Amino acid sequence: MMKPGNRLKIIFIITFLLPWIIVSQSKDYSLTVNTHKIISSYDKPMLLGVNAGVFYEESYFMDLDFLSYLRQLNPGIIRIPGGSWSNELYWNGNRVRISEESYISAEDWKRIKEEGGNPIKSGFDMTRYKDGKWDVDYSGYAPGFRIVDNEHHLSDFHGFTDVLFLHKFIHSFGAEAMVTVNVGTGTVEMAVEWVKWVKQREFFARDAFDVKYWELGNELDGHWETGYILPDGSKMNAKEYVRRYKLFTTAMKKADPEIKVGGSAASNMSLPFIEELIKDQDAPIDFISFHAYPSKDKDTCFVTMANHAAEINAAVARIKGWIAKYRPDQKDAIEIALTEWNIKVKEDMTTVDLTNTLWSAVMLGEIAGSGIDIAIQWDLFSTTETGGHGLFNPKDPEMRPRSQYWAVYLWSRYMGNNLVETKLNTPDFVRAYTTTDEKFVSVMIINGSKDKPVKLRLELPGTARKMQAQEISYSSDQFELDAKTLLPVKSKKPSEKMVLLKKKKEITISPYSIKILRYPIAKQ
Template sequence: MKQTNQIYVLRCLALTIIAGLISSTFSMAQNARIKIDIDRQIGEINNNIYGNFVEHLGRCVYGGIYDPESPYADENGIRLDVLDAVKDLNIPLLRYPGGNFVSNYHWKDGVGPKDERPPRMELAWARLETNQFGTNEFVDYARRIGTEPYFAVNLGTGTIEEAQQWVEYCNVKEGPYSAELRKKHGYAEPHNIKYWSLGNEMDGFWQMGHLNAEDYSKKAREAAKLMRLTDPSIKLIATGASNFRPNNDPHEWNATILSELKDVVDYIALHMYVGNHQDNYYNFVSSPLVLEERTKVVKGMIMREMEKADRGNRDPIYIAWDEYNIWYRWRQEETMTGERALEERYNLEDALVIGGFLNAFIRNADIVKMANMAQLVNVIAPIFTEKDGMFLQTIYYPLQLFANNMFGTSLDVFVDCDTYDTDEFYLGLAEQATQQKNVPYLDVSAAYNDGEIVITVINRHKDKAIATDLFSQEGLFNGEFEVFEVNGPDIKSENDFGKTTVKTVKKASLTLNEASSFTYEFPAHSLTMIKGKITQ
């Protein structure tokens, strides 16, 4: 009897061990999970987060969008091959004319007969500014590509009166001097520029006319007063922090600006450039999470100030990430200035980082209502030209996918997947060090629009495809789902003239018949967009 009991106990112990092994094996093999709930809404996605930026820097304007000597140029000097590529980006908002350039730019130099426009020393990027392309040429270009112009005024060497006169030139139909000057220049109707930035990076010591936070707030408030008296309908963007050097406190700048201008401005502008200086892939692809952290900090500051603000019936202040990109290879002294400044070449890992920025904007759609990737052509840009041709850089493709598909309401998505920790690393050459914990291999955003769901997933894993179960918590996946993938042979793959190794590929569609879930395997180092219907 005693032996029988021992055998029974041993059998139970063996079964327990086997069950544990089975459970452990199942757990190890369990798929990642993404849960979509159309009732868990973050906020409306503003299309202006897909904006871009044109600055008088290197070959962005001259030799980029405007090149009368190119065989691809029309009678106005506009490069038509570039124009077509720009149109395909579906850009809703285009910032102009800078950037550092604007802090010594006087808009009157760039209007009127071209043979009467004065050439000037361009002090920000060390080149000759011919002023052959200016306010009216830019507005014409923006109208051709179907985008809204966004102007930055000179609050460095410029005056508040100069800023007011530019609004008058652009937005007043007739009567005062500047409006009549526009008419004299051939534009009978006003341009009606809606968005105006009050300077650029005024917290940076590198900026011409650099000011401390208190002095900038005073100048910006008075410029805003004159500009709004000229056209009460305009939207104004304040210069937020761009200086994240170790001995500087960007939060102090942002807190002061929001406190002093909370009743005046409509947005606060934030800037961020990142790079893979240490050639560490996993550190680099986590960098959009730092942008997301900074977004949440400034959101908290805005919420605090809005409790004390007197804004009438105007919206609260929103965040404009009106400069962001990858910029580190062409950041040495010899590549920073002159005719061919900042001509960064991009690879697949760069495209994944841009996709990560866009995902972050979507996930923070309640507060981020504007973003402008810097810049459009040649200068840290998705489009690259020479006289006899052009090609699309890797970062072009995530921008194109998002701007043509991710609309509606941003959803709060549940993601369960493996994670990793980064080393301590630097985002930029002069930035403070950062370290990221529990970085998910899958970076996810989702947009819901009148029954249509768009899910964008970046698989950060360098070598491993990740099988993932996608669930709908409310409604069913139903019908044909389009699948688009941005990928390439390896993370260092680049595009070039006559060679496109990284691009968007339309994959085989998924057919789902009133399914509450489906499984998809996201390839290593990829961005995937899945688009279809959810029915109730």
């Protein structure tokens, strides 16, 4: 048994000496910024894109709170029609889709079955199904529909909206659109007609949509995609993908030579099909696309997940290496597009709690420094019982942003369009990124420890001896999640205050938080 005197000694050490020990050890921690060494420059709104899908209700897109929040992110590009649905969708249903409803209600489904009918076929002209394909009349437009296999059998759900609505939504934001065409089960004609259709003024109130970016297929290297299993029973491979890519893009470029085409929308950072695509000199390529959900399903450790985020740099380097090797004349012309990204595939608690604020702030920093030209977060509204990739939970009557939204917000509102050199001497749970623009230097520091504050010394060459700086903070003071409902208890904007910034300043970063110091560039 421990003697009372020893207990008092231990209490004294824990209460008085331990904090002093932690602080004294932290005095060696430092962050040094070199604003003269630019790592990369980028079009920031094009790194803050989002994905939208026809499977979401129109009411979500029309919610006034949602619209206000999304405008604050200033997304430069929005991708449609929605991930895997791209390989299953007839974008136009004219003269095939004869019902105005996007889906059949449970009551109608039951009634049609009781009458001996097939509810899946309800609302469709079945005489337009010929030789395993649907005969769409492209002289007009009707909402599209979804199929489930290579024989183009109809799905029982075709979405709550259509591509016309999504094009109008994107147009209202003044953002670029990226369309992912159906290479899995679609036809060249289907893609070409979409390219032609978006330029026709007759369908729209004022202007044509003039879509610039056209992506060929979605994750066709994955067994989960419709079109991965080919009509002969074999599996999609690089050779077959590149063959289809060339057929589609050649015809699409003929319909509109000004569009930009790209692929392969690889499902992960091992980049399947991409080297073969770049190597084929007959394939027109304006951008290369891939997806990244870097963390493993079981990952919960911030350091592990932040390290996985940094793997984006090696993936981009491989792509650039292939371009330099096989297409040296295009090495400065071919863009790199990360057309889906999130923390992990599994939609668990880490996708919706404060972890995804911190992790996404890191991921955007790695994206900014990697040389990626376009980055598009997945997605706006996806929600499961255990989490969700969506920036918003449509089940929330107040449509409050989820945690990941605030990382994008921090980069959109406070960070610049040049990433500059930042050197850290800290524990590995601390990450930092520094940016500049025409007026400001912004230093973002992320503390991924849940229980340890970090005190570090800032070395900021080129600043005045003393100046006013804006200090922006994000932590559990701003965001808290109800673990049962997975709805935010609070979801607030970052805190802001003015502080006196010295050339050499010590700063403390609270546990599991982000702090940004934003100060004017010193006049020469």
